[in-house]
Amino acid sequence: MTLDRIDFDLLRLLRKNARLPNKDLAERAGIAPSTALERIRRLREAGVLQGFHAEIAPEAIGIGLQALISVRLAQHSRALLDSFHAHLRGLPEVLAFYHVAGADDFLVHVGVGDSAHLRDFALAAFTERPEVSRIETRLIFEFQRNAELPRHCT
Template sequence: MHLDRTDFAILRELRKNARLPNKTLAERLGVAPSTALERVRRLRAAGAIQGFHAEIDPRAAGIGLQAMISVRLARHARGDVDAFHAYLLTLREVLSFYHVAGANDYLVHVAVRDSDHLRDFALDAFTTRPEVSHIETSLIFSFRRNPDLPVYRDADEP
């Protein structure tokens, strides 16, 4: 998909505020509202925009503690990796996860009620899995998402 400067500007604005009214988006871009609307539709259809989300205050959902759990697998067979990936998607405490290179294989961002919940979750969710050989938990004191979008492509690149 070829993106031009206007497309990149749309992506940046929507990353900062996905609920930005189309009229405001068009004004910020210096284009007609119909152009902004059509561009957003095209970006969604092409998969450049994969979805929209709301940033929720964790306390409003009863989340009192977040942690990053590093997970090391016992083996790196595709079946084990695929099974663990699918398993992570079933856990409601898992906010996101990253399959990474290095000493550990996964970084799993979890949200729980409190330290007791974290302990029980880690023991029940990870130490019982045959593909897991090691876990290490790091508490998250604060989390902020950067609303800016780094763009590493030229608008003129195909």
């Protein structure tokens, strides 16, 4: 699917506020409300828009500490990767994870109650798994999501 300027305008507006009413979305994009509705439907069906999410204050749900945990696997196979993906998706402390290239195989963003919770979580979730050869934990002091689209998007 090729995106045009109006599609990018709609994506920018939704990225900043996914709850923007269709009327306001259309007005800000300079198009008719029916056009905005149809374009959003098309973007969803094409998989460009993959979902709409609520940003929740971590403290409000008991997250007092966030960390990035680098994970290095001892072996690599499709079965091990699929199994590890499923393991990560099943851990409620995991906020997001990235399968990456480089010295480590995964970066895992976790949210926990406190440092004791982080220690116990890391030991149970990673060091007890035979495919994990190494972990390194980095505390996150601040997290901010960028609501803008990358500059190269036109």
